[in-house]
């Protein structure tokens with residue numbers, strides 16, 4: 001953590017010639033289970049990662065916002081008029097402008113600021129680098145402006161930045177995980193009520209590890225396909241006469257499927273309905289201290305994403321197969337799909353051999369080498 005926080009502060013000093021007032025850090029996340037359920041008003045079980053995005057910040061001299069990122073040589077500057085018009089600021093800086101926009105849209109008097117961003121959360125890997133920027137910037141602006149905004153409103157506000165300013169039609173999971181994550185716990189979130197339960201997930205004590213494999217597969221049409229999945233779920237809910245697919249239970253599933261005209265929509269609905277149930281079943285096993293037994297649910301979730309929701313790619317499927325063959329209790333893609341990361345639940349002692357097995361499987365198929373790291377659930381956004 002200190003490295004990335006130091007990089008943010010050093011970037012600030014170098015660019016602006018003064019010390020920042022403070023540094024605010026937000027994590028990336030992985031989702032243990034519950035994929036594409038959030039925008040269906042369903043259940044998810046993510047946890048925050050030890051990888052962080054840090055914003056060093058201080059009030060700006062002229063009421064404007066100036067943002068420097070490690071990703072670029074030059075800072076991006078924008079004023080209130082640009083922040084008030086979704087789409088005016090683009091690229092990575094849109095996530096910052098989006099937060100300013102969402103705060104202003106909520107009637108808050110956002111202070112102009114200078115910011116410098118450094119991050120250890122890989123971009124485009126499905127580990128929520130965008131939610132991490134949103135939460136870190138939000139925390140910085142709330143503190144600098146002494147804004148009256150309780151943290152339980154932060155996830156929705158950051159989601160609005162992403163939906164309405166950036167234009168990505170995502171759900172509430174990522175922003176909730178990076179704001180509300182707690183060390184040693186997975187976050188059981190009901191995306192309809194926003195009710196949260198912190199589920200103890202002490203991997204160390206159980207002698208377990210979560211291995212994250214970054215497939216490094218290029219995202220293929222991820223934005224358009226994500227939006228298409230969402231549309232298809234919403235249309236199916238309308239056909240079935242329910243508010244959201246959350247309202248279809250596994251007991252009602254066969255009858256619901258009979259009422260849908262095409263096979264593709266039936267498979268999309270089956271994924272969401274069965275995935276919600278798998279989240280509930282996983283939570284029950286974690287509560288009963290039976291973490292290993294959750295492995296088959298993770299693997300079933302993957303099969304459902306591959307066969308029914310059709311959001312995986314060959315690199316992702318190979319990583320899951322190789323991890324399972326090397327002894328993982330369960331493995332699945334995590335995040336929106338079409339690339340990104342796989343997580344595998346393994347004995348701590350098996351993390352390295354499983355990582356090597358996946359790397360070897362990639363080499364055999366001529367895929368670029370994957371990234372691998374083991375992670376523990378970490379805390380959410382905070383001033384550091």
Ligand code: GAF
Pocket residue numbers: 034035036037038039170171172173174335336337
């Ligand atoms: C992305 C989105 F941002 C989340 O809201 C969620 O829908 C996820 O994909 C799929 O579960 O991370």
